Amino acid sequence: MLDLRTLAPLDHDAILAVARHCSRVLIVREDTRHRSVGESVAAIIEEEAFEYLDAPVRIVGALDTPVPYSPPLEEEFLPSEADILLAARLLLAW
8 A cells, every 4th residue: 555645746666666566556536536646646557567567557536526515415425435445346356
């Protein structure tokens, strides 16, 4: 597991080292999945460590909608533990 604490500067070396070591990558973010930093990190991994991967990079993120203010709606908006577990199981089953 790699917890990126900063996005600028982005630690390319750490990202690639973890991807090469684990051979499977699941990116989890509270940001939307599309047009996000998660997609940029996935692109870096796929461009520079593709030969080390045993499965495609998977990204779990929030819905592609405006962020709701209501707590129950926000709970539906953000990725849940169940979403993350499902993505991890799919990645391992690949």
